[in-house]
Structure formats: structure tokens, C-alpha cells
Amino acid sequence: MKISEVDFLIVPGLGDSEPGHWQRRWSERLPNAKVVRQADWHKPALAPWVEAIANDVMMATRPVVILAHGLGVLASVHAALGLVDTKVRGALFVAPPDVELHPEVPPAAAPFSPIPRDPLPFPSMLVASTNDPYCSIDRAAEFATCWGSDFHQAGDAGHFNIQSGHGPWPEGLLMFTRLMQRLKS
Template identity: 60%
Template sequence: MKLADADILILPGLGNSGPGHWQLRWAERMRTAAIVEQAEWDEPDPDDWTDTIVKAVELAERNVVLVAHSLACIALVQAAPRFDAGKVKGALLVSPPDIEGNPNAPAEAKAFGTVPREPLPFPSLLVISDTDPYCALESAADFAGAWGSDFHQAGDAGHINVASGHGPWPEGLLMFTRLMQRL
């Protein structure tokens, strides 16, 4: 699938993607990309977040590919059963937090409750760092298996955000390009 053939919906995590974050950079570079804005970035309401994602998918004019980071991965998985069948063609899931089992997960994220374990109804790629403070590699592998996602270890990359040195994140863009070619 070509970028021009899809609406790329970028889903930032808790606190939004600040200046220099790879998601913001991608949104600026991709003509068909848009950041899905949440009403409350710092004290998220799980129902509001999932409703906002579902509405963004419904309003998209073309097929959709989702790019989620951190807590937005959990919101996407919770929203997925509500998507119109066949509209979402794929998803890149980067650094999902283990909100159930990781004591370092932000308290605000715990409101999202139990992480769904049903397979996603579209192809996906889950990318996790060996040193993510919010999700152990084993937990991420469990998520990938449950969701039917391809799994990629990003090495020593922290939470794959600006704080861990990932502004432009060209490796991620390459993974996203490969995912798009597969769709």
C-alpha cells in the first residue's frame, strides 16, 4: 500500500508527542498523516480516548493505517473491535506499556484497566525496546502473540521517545515503510 492510498492516523501516548518526537516529525513529513488529538493528554479518560480513535477512523476518507505510541497502543487495542470491518488496514504499535504488570507504568495509565488479548483484525507490527521502563520484553512478546502482531526488538532504545534520544527515529520509519509495503 502506498502512503497516498491511506489516511495515516498518528496516535500519541500519555502527555502527547512533544516537540521533536518522531510521531510529530512523521505527521509533518507525510501528506496523508494526521495526529489524532485527545481532549485530555495528561489525565486520560479511557472511554474518551477510545471514542476519539473510533471517530477518527470513521471520519477517514480512505483506508486507515494507525501509528500508535505508548498508552495509545492500549487505547487502539481497546478501540479495535469497534472499527468498521476492513477500514483499518494495519497498525504500527510502538512501546506499549504493561499497565497491569509493570510497577513503573504511570498511574494515569492504569485507568485503562485490563489489556485486551484478542487478535487484532488487521496486520500489525509491535516494536519494543529491550530497555523500555514501562514494559518488559516478555510482556511485549505476550502482547504481540495475543494481538497477532509481528514482533521487533529495537535494542537498547528506552521508551522510543525524545527522552531516550529518538527524535527523528529513522529506523522506525524504515519499519513503517516495510509494513506499508506488506499491506
């Protein structure tokens, strides 16, 4: 699938993606990219966020690929399970937080529990770090297995944000390319 043939939905996590974050950079460089917005990035509500994702999928004029980070991954998974006859062709999920078991996850993320465990209706890749402050690598692997996602363990990469040194994130572009190649078939 060619990049020019896709509408990209970028779904930031809790607090939105700050300037310099890989999602912001990608949104500025990818043609047909749209950032899914919500009313309050610091006190997110699950239902409106899921509705915003579903609406953006419905309004897309081409097949959709979701690029989600952090809590945006869980919002996207909740939304995906409610979509029928979806235009979504794939998703790149980066650093989902374990809102069920991890003690460092901010309380504002609690409404996103329980984490869905059903297989997703489209191909996906989940990228996780061995030292993510919000999710153990074992739990990330469990989520990938449940969702039917390809799993990529990225080593000690933190939460894939500015604080962990992931502004441009060229390795992420390689994983994104791999996902797009998979979607060709």
C-alpha cells in the first residue's frame, strides 16, 4: 500500500504529543495525516475519544492507517472493536500503558480499563520497550498476542517520547515502513 493512497490517523497519548515528539514530526511530513483531537488531553474520557476516532475513520476518503502512542493505543483499540466494515487497513501501536496493573500509570488513564483482549479486525504492529515506565514488556507482549499484532521489542527505549530521546525516531520509521509493506498484500 502506497503512502499516497492512505489517510493516516495519528492518535496521541495522555497530554497530547509535545513539540518535537515523533508523532508531531510524522504528522507534519506524512501526506493525508490527521491528528485525532479531543476536548481535554489531561483528563480524557473514553467514550468521546472513541467516538472521535470512529468519526475520523468514517470521514476518511481513503483506507486508514492508525499511528497511536501511549493511551492513544488503548483509545484506538477500544474504537476498533466497535467499528463495523471499517476502512482501517492497519495500525502502528507504540508503548501502550498497562492501565490495569502498572502502578506508575497516571490516575487520569483509569477510564480506559479494562483493556480489550479481542483480536483486532485489521493487521497491526505493537512496539514496546523493555524499560517503559508504564508497561512491562511481558504485558505488552500479552496485548500484542490478544490483538493479533506483530510484536516488536525495541530494547531500552523508555516510553518513546521526548524524555526518552525519541524526537525524530528513525527506528520507528523503519517499523512503520515494514507495516506499510505488509499492508500491500
